Amino acid sequence: MSVISCVLLVDDDDTTNFLNQRLLERLAITDTVLVAGNGQDALDLLHTHCDLPTSPTCPALILLDMKMPRMNGIEFLQAYAQRPRHRDPPVVIIMLTTSLNSDDVVKMQHLPIAGYLTKPLTSEKITQLMQAHFGQGTPTR
Template sequence: MAAISCTLLVDDDETTNFLNQALLRRMAISDTVLVAGNGQEALDLMHTHCELPDSPTCPALILLDMKMPLMNGFEFLKAYAQRPKCQNPLVVIIMLTTSLHLHDVAQMKGLPIAGYLTKPLTRDKLKQILQDHFGQPAEDS
């Protein structure tokens, strides 16, 4: 059994999603990986997969891109926070960004995120997330 039952990748870049899925699979981190191309798709997936909060396909980890068309990471977080509490599972949300511009970092303060990382996602960054937020290291496969 993996460290996390389900991970949700939210990024508009298909190549990034493909590479991140491959990394999660190689490291055997999640039993299920869901992918959304923007914040609205992510909300729709959350609605579908988190109807029952203890559902094994309800994400325990969300890796959220900051800048996307239609609904970006900030807009997703605002909409997510407005959902009824019973529909929001306990989830670790990590914001992903290509830069740590001071304006972007300032915008992240006070958001319901567990932290932020610069892209690309790496084995070491994922191991750190597992240690910091799930109390266990990943199994290397």
């Protein structure tokens, strides 16, 4: 049994996406994982999968890389904020980064995100995220 409807992974690294997708599947937090290689692809996926607010493939959680080519995480958030609010159900956006640079941390604190995590994702980080933002941990199998 899944906990949330859908997760959208947004990262330009195919290996990271593959590993994160496998982790989410193993933890069984969702039945649907969408993957985008940059912010523009993510916006396109949202347009397709969130056409109806009740769509089961409209993400409840977006795990967003900060640094990507074409459209990075910050640019994605700026474009996402321009979307009509009535179309999208509530979504938790978590920024992912490999950087602990203090300038990047300050930038993230001023973004419209629910929080940030350092890579790599782990079972423990996902469990904490699920408890903090969805009121439950990962399901047990």
